[in-house]
Amino acid sequence: MENKIRLAGSLFSGGGLGDVGIEWGSKIPVIAACELLPSRASLIRKNFPGAQVFEGDIWQVKEAYIQYFRKVLKGQSPWLLTLSPPCQGMSSNGAGRISSAIRAGNRPLEDERNRLILPGIEVLEALQPEWFLLENVRRMENTVIRNERNQPENILTCLARRMHPLGYTLRSCILDFRDYGVPHHRERLITIGCRIPQVVAHFPKVTDVLCSGISPLHPRPTHGEGTKQAWVTLRRAIGKLPSLDSKTNCKDVNDPYHCVPKWNDNQYFWMKNTPEGQTAFDNTCCADCGTMKTNQEEVICRACRRPLPVPQMKKSGKVRLIKGFRSSYRRMWWDRPAGTLTMNSGVISSDLKGHPEQNRVLSLREILRLSTLDHDQWKRNYDFTGIPLGKWDDSQSFSARLVREVIGESIPPLAMKCMVDHLLQLEKSIEYKAKKTARPR
Numbered sequence: 080m081e082n083k084i085r086l087a088g089s090l091f092s093g094g095g096l097g098d099v100g101i102e103w104g105s106k107i108p109v110i111a112a113c114e115l116l117p118s119r120a121s122l123i124r125k126n127f128p129g130a131q132v133f134e135g136d137i138w139q140v141k142e143a144y145i146q147y148f149r150k151v152l153k154g155q156s157p158w159l160l161t162l163s164p165p166c167q168g169m170s171s172n173g174a175g176r177i178s179s180a181i182r183a184g185n186r187p188l189e190d191e192r193n194r195l196i197l198p199g200i201e202v203l204e205a206l207q208p209e210w211f212l213l214e215n216v217r218r219m220e221n222t223v224i225r226n227e228r229n230q231p232e233n234i235l236t237c238l239a240r241r242m243h244p245l246g247y248t249l250r251s252c253i254l255d256f257r258d259y260g261v262p263h264h265r266e267r268l269i270t271i272g273c274r275i276p277q278v279v280a281h282f283p284k285v286t287d288v289l290c291s292g293i294s295p296l297h298p299r300p301t302h303g304e305g306t307k308q309a310w311v312t313l314r315r316a317i318g319k320l321p322s323l324d325s326k327t328n329c330k331d332v333n334d335p336y337h338c339v340p341k342w343n344d345n346q347y348f349w350m351k352n353t354p355e356g357q358t359a360f361d362n363t364c365c366a367d368c369g370t371m372k373t374n375q376e377e378v379i380c381r382a383c384r385r386p387l388p389v390p391q392m393k394k395s396g397k398v399r400l401i402k403g404f405r406s407s408y409r410r411m412w413w414d415r416p417a418g419t420l421t422m423n424s425g426v427i428s429s430d431l432k433g434h435p436e437q438n439r440v441l442s443l444r445e446i447l448r449l450s451t452l453d454h455d456q457w458k459r460n461y462d463f464t465g466i467p468l469g470k471w472d473d474s475q476s477f478s479a480r481l482v483r484e485v486i487g488e489s490i491p492p493l494a495m496k497c498m499v500d501h502l503l504q505l506e507k508s509i510e511y512k513a514k515k516t517a518r519p520r
């Protein structure tokens with residue numbers, strides 16, 4: 080096993096951030112990718128010149144993807160395929176509704192995106208990689224889809240039903256990437272499958288692939304409680320970057336990526352009065368009167384009649400509180416990992432997006448650091464330049480929206496490296512054990 084050539088491919092590749100972990104981190108070349116959106120496919124071409132990029136809907140391009148691997152590998156299997164299909168996840172309620180619609184012979188109201196796992200499985204069946212890794216939001220564990228036989232089936236059950244007969248062993252676990260040194264909280268359901276006989280012998284097939292703890296196919300946490308290292312906090316990851324302000328100083332002249340969107344006066348007023356870790360919805364009167372609110376709906380101070388620094392709007396001539404979750408208009412904590420990075424990392428009304436102290440959201444440079452795409456380990460920079468998306472500012476060579484979207488949907492490269500290194504290590508230790516038992520006494 081030691082000298083074998085290991086090659087990888089990705090499906091639903093996004094901007095290839097997970098692929099950075101595989102190729103730049105674990106040194107396994109990623110030779111093919113598949114992505115629907117042209118801007119993201121262009122990013123992969125730019126950053127992985129050795130990879131063949133299949134741009135388009137996987138239902139249409141899967142055959143070409145399979146043929147490409149067969150041609151390049153001359154019939155051999157890839158070592159690893161990774162898949163991160165978009166999946167909207169589902170409550171058990173939704174699952175029940177879909178199941179009963181299918182049983183009643185009706186076509187259920189379903190999110191077609193949840194069925195994208197099916198062409199993904201077809202590619203796995205055709206190429207039979209030694210390992211595969213499926214990444215998705217944790218809610219996917221409860222997601223029921225209409226399978227290839229038009230029957231309702233839980234996604235993981237469907238995957239196991241189709242991969243087990245090909246000799247795969249599978250395990251699914253929920254990992255939080257902050258437990259692997261990533262400086263933000265990101266919980267994902269990671270399913271790992273392997274068909275290497277020695278690995279399968281050690282970790283045989285199980286009917287219920289969802290594990291309550293960490294399976295042996297997944298790496299053990301390296302950071303946080305019960306480990307030797309603390310979580311990487313926001314302060315450690317971005318604390319030394321120059322200050323910015325969403326009203327007076329939106330851009331660092333020395334770093335085009337250290338920039339933030341402008342806030343309007345209202346947003347600025349609400350957030351300026353919001354302490355670290357808190358939401359603007361809890362703010363009380365900021366004037367000298369210091370009067371506390373008596374109920375959550377108040378927008379004007381009862382004592383001094385000045386507007387409270389709480390998210391509010393005028394509707395039908397009346398000022399009232401903006402409807403929103405208490406996780407919105409909220410600042411992060413300096414001494415914790417950042418909140419989950421999403422496509423909306425630049426929007427303060429979205430979940431937990433405020434800088435802990437400065438009046439702004441996180442800059443592009445900060446989310447690049449927190450995602451681990453900007454990381455000393457890679458010894459090179461990921462290139463976002465020249466690919467337009469959305470409003471294109473000629474003074475900039477990249478799209479801020481593209482950066483935020485691609486990072487918001489990614490597998491952090493450091494987490495991917497950690498998972499892939501674990502697979503390499505597993506192979507090595509199993510090979511070592513096999514050699515030891517085979518040695519004549």
Ligand SMILES: C[S@@+](CC[C@H](N)C(=O)[O-])C[C@H]1O[C@@H](n2cnc3c(N)ncnc32)[C@H](O)[C@@H]1O
Pocket residue numbers: 091092093094095096097098113114115116119135136137138163164165195485488489490491
């Ligand atoms: C969760 S993101 C993957 C991110 C990626 N793993 C990374 O680390 O950067 C899912 C990707 O699947 C792509 N996608 C959605 N529908 C698709 C389809 N029908 N065919 C191919 N790709 C699709 C989306 O555009 C999105 O970039």
